[in-house]
Amino acid sequence: MRHGKYPLIVTFLVPPVLLYVVFVVSPYLQAFQISTTDWLGYSAEADSVGLANFRALWRDDYVWNALKNNAILLALVPVLTILLGLFFATMLNMGGRRGRAGVTGVRGSALYRTVYFFPQVLSVVIIALLWKEVYHPNKGLLTSALHALGLGSPTWLGDPRTAFWCVLAVMVWSNVGFYVVLFGAAMSAVPKEIYEAVMLDGASRLTTLRRVTLPLLWDTVQVAWVYLAIFALDGFILVQLMTNGGPNFSTDVIGVRMYDTAFGSETKFGYASAIGVVMFFLTLSVAVLSLRLGRRDRIEYS
Amino acid sequence: MTTLDDVAAVTAPAARTADRPVRRELGVANAFSHGFLLVWAALTVLPLVWMFLSSFKSNGEILADPWGLPETLHWDNWARAWTEAHIGRYFLNSLVVVAGSVSLTMLTGATAAYVFARYEFRGRQFVYYLFVGGLMFPVFLALVPLFFVVRNAGLFGTWTGLILVYAAYSLPFTVFFLTAFFRTLPTTVAEAAMVDGCGHFRLFFRVMLPMARPGLISVAIFNFLSHWNQFLLPQVLMQGDESKWVLAQGLFALSVSQGYAGDYARLFAGLSIAVLPVLAVYVAFQRQVQSGLTAGQLK
Numbered sequence: 080m081r082h083g084k085y086p087l088i089v090t091f092l093v094p095p096v097l098l099y100v101v102f103v104v105s106p107y108l109q110a111f112q113i114s115t116t117d118w119l120g121y122s123a124e125a126d127s128v129g130l131a132n133f134r135a136l137w138r139d140d141y142v143w144n145a146l147k148n149n150a151i152l153l154a155l156v157p158v159l160t161i162l163l164g165l166f167f168a169t170m171l172n173m174g175g176r177r178g179r180a181g182v183t184g185v186r187g188s189a190l191y192r193t194v195y196f197f198p199q200v201l202s203v204v205i206i207a208l209l210w211k212e213v214y215h216p217n218k219g220l221l222t223s224a225l226h227a228l229g230l231g232s233p234t235w236l237g238d239p240r241t242a243f244w245c246v247l248a249v250m251v252w253s254n255v256g257f258y259v260v261l262f263g264a265a266m267s268a269v270p271k272e273i274y275e276a277v278m279l280d281g282a283s284r285l286t287t288l289r290r291v292t293l294p295l296l297w298d299t300v301q302v303a304w305v306y307l308a309i310f311a312l313d314g315f316i317l318v319q320l321m322t323n324g325g326p327n328f329s330t331d332v333i334g335v336r337m338y339d340t341a342f343g344s345e346t347k348f349g350y351a352s353a354i355g356v357v358m359f360f361l362t363l364s365v366a367v368l369s370l371r372l373g374r375r376d377r378i379e380y381s
Numbered sequence: 382m383t384t385l386d387d388v389a390a391v392t393a394p395a396a397r398t399a400d401r402p403v404r405r406e407l408g409v410a411n412a413f414s415h416g417f418l419l420v421w422a423a424l425t426v427l428p429l430v431w432m433f434l435s436s437f438k439s440n441g442e443i444l445a446d447p448w449g450l451p452e453t454l455h456w457d458n459w460a461r462a463w464t465e466a467h468i469g470r471y472f473l474n475s476l477v478v479v480a481g482s483v484s485l486t487m488l489t490g491a492t493a494a495y496v497f498a499r500y501e502f503r504g505r506q507f508v509y510y511l512f513v514g515g516l517m518f519p520v521f522l523a524l525v526p527l528f529f530v531v532r533n534a535g536l537f538g539t540w541t542g543l544i545l546v547y548a549a550y551s552l553p554f555t556v557f558f559l560t561a562f563f564r565t566l567p568t569t570v571a572e573a574a575m576v577d578g579c580g581h582f583r584l585f586f587r588v589m590l591p592m593a594r595p596g597l598i599s600v601a602i603f604n605f606l607s608h609w610n611q612f613l614l615p616q617v618l619m620q621g622d623e624s625k626w627v628l629a630q631g632l633f634a635l636s637v638s639q640g641y642a643g644d645y646a647r648l649f650a651g652l653s654i655a656v657l658p659v660l661a662v663y664v665a666f667q668r669q670v671q672s673g674l675t676a677g678q679l680k
Binding site: 085099 | 422448534629632674
C-alpha cells in the first residue's frame with residue numbers, strides 16, 4: 080500500500096520547508112544573535128557586546144514608558160472586549176421575548192451579527208485612518224457632535240491626556256464584534272434547558288452571566304483572553320498610523336519603539352533586536368500565564 | 382437557527398404574555414436588549430457610513446458640516462483618489478501580490494499538511510512542530526533579520542519577495558489547520574483508490590484535495606484577508622519604489638499627504654475604494670468568513 084511514498088513526501092515537503100526555514104526560522108534565530116551586538120546596519124561591522132543592549136534597555140525611560148502603556152492596554156483591552164462581547168452575545172442569543180419556546184434569541188440576531196463582525200474584516204490601516212478622521216479636532220464626527228450639543232470637546236488625539244484612551248477605545252471597538260460571534264457560537268452549544276432552569280429559579284441577568292454563562296464558556300473566554308493579550312502587547316499599526324506614539328510619547332507602545340529604533344532616523348539594529356527579544360519573552364510569558372492561571376476543568380455536555 | 386423560535390415568539394398573542402408578571406418583565410427585557418444592540422450597531426456602522434457620505438462631498442461641505450449630506454454626488458473625489466493618488470494602481474498591485482501569495486500559501490500549506498496527516502516517516506513530529514511552533518512567535522522578533530534576508534536574496538522591494546514572505550509567515554496556521562482537517566477525512570476512500578491502482582500523486586490531486594474543499598476554502602479566506610490587510614511587512618520590505626506599493630501603503634501615504642493638501646474628500650474616497658471589495662467579499666461569503674476566522678482562533 081505505502082509502496083513508493085517517498086517521492087511524494089520529498090516533493091511535497093521540500094518547498095514548504097525551504098520557504099519556512101529561509102524566511103521564518105532563520106530570521107528568528109538570527110534575531111537572538113543580533114540582539115547581543117551593537118550592529119548599526121548597512122555595514123557588516125558588528126561587535127558582540129554581550130548583554131549590554133539589555134542593560135541599556137533596563138535604563139531606557141522611553142522603553143519603560145512604552146511598556147507602561149502596553150501594561151495598561153493589557154489590563155483593560157481584554158477585560159472590556161470580553162465583557163462587551165459576552166454582554167452582546169447574551170443579548171443576541173437569549174434576550175428574546177419568551178414565547179412558548181423558552182429562551183430565544185432576539186429578532187434579527189443574524190443581521191446584528193453581520194454588522195458587528197464587519198470591522199474584523201477591515202484592514203487595521205483603514206480602521207486607523209478612518210478613526211483618525213473621526214477624532215479630527217475640527218471636522219471630525221465626534222467634535223462636531225459635541226459642538227452641536229453645545230458642549231466643548233478635547234482635541235482627542237492631539238492632547239496627551241486623551242490620546243491614549245482614544246486609541247484604546249478603537250482597539251476595543253475593532254475587536255468586540257469578533258468576540259460576539261465567537262461567544263455566540265459557543266453559547267449555542269450550551270443546552271437551552273440549563274438557561275430555562277436558571278430563569279425559572281429567578282436568577283437575575285447579571286447572576287446568570289456570572290454564575291452560569293461565564294463558567295460554561297470558560298474555555299472560549301480563555302482563548303479570547305490569550306489572543307487579546309497578545310493583541311494588547313502589539314498594537315503597533317493602530318498606534319503608528321493614528322498618533323505615531325505621540326503626543327509627547329503618551330501613546331507610545333513597545334512595537335513602535337522597536338520599529339523606530341530599527342527603521343527610524345537611526346538604524347540601531349542590535350538594540351532593536353534586543354527589544355524584539357524582550358517582546359518575545361513578554362508575549363510568551365503572558366500567554367503561558369493566562370493559560371495556567373485560567374485552567375479549570377473542562378465541561379462536557381452529555 | 383433561531384428563526385422558528387422567533388416566529389413563535391412574534392405570533393404568540395400579546396394577551397398571553399402580558400397576564401403573568403414574569404412574562405411582562407421578559408418583554409421589557411426584549412426592548413432593553415434591542416436598545417443596547419442598536420446602540421452598538423450604530424457605533425459600528427456610523428463611522429463607515431460617514432466615510433462613504435464624505436467621499437461624495439466637496440471639501441467645503443466636509444469642513445462646514447461633518448454630519449450633513451452631500452448636496453450633489455462628487456464622483457470626481459473617487460476619480461482623484463483613483464488616478465492622482467494612484468489608489469487604482471496600488472489596488473491592482475495588492476491584487477497581484479495577494480493572488481500570488483494566497484496561491485503559494487495554499488499549495489505549499491496543503492501539500493505539507495497532507496504529508497503530516499497521512500504519511501509516516503522519520504522526523505515527522507519534529508518538522509510538524511517546527512511549523513506549528515511559528516504560531517507562538519511575534520513577527521516583530523524577526524523583523525530586522527528578515528529585512529536583511531530579503532535584501533541579500535535580491536528580493537527587496539519586489540513583489541516576489543512579498544509573496545514569498547507572506548506565504549512563509551502564513552504556513553504555521555495553514556499547516557496546523559489543514560493537518561487537522563486532512564486527519565478527519567475517511568481513510569477508506571484513499572485505500573479504495575490505491576487498490577484500484579491510483580498513484581500517490583493522483584490520489585492527492587484527484588481524491589484528497591477535492592474532499593478537503595471546505596477546509597481549504599476556510600483557510601483561503603482567512604489568508605486572503607490577512608494578506609490583503611497586511612501593513613507591517615510591506616512597510617519594511619517594500620520601501621522606496623512607489624509604483625510597486627500595495628494598497629495599505631498607498632492609503633497611509635494618502636493620509637499623510639492629505640495633512641498638507643487639505644483634500645479630505647480624496648482621502649475618504651480612497652478609503653471607500655479600499656473598503657468596497659472587502660465589503661463585497663464579506664457580504665457574499667459571510668458564513669464562510671465568520672466560521673473561517675473564528676475557527677482560526679478556536680483551534
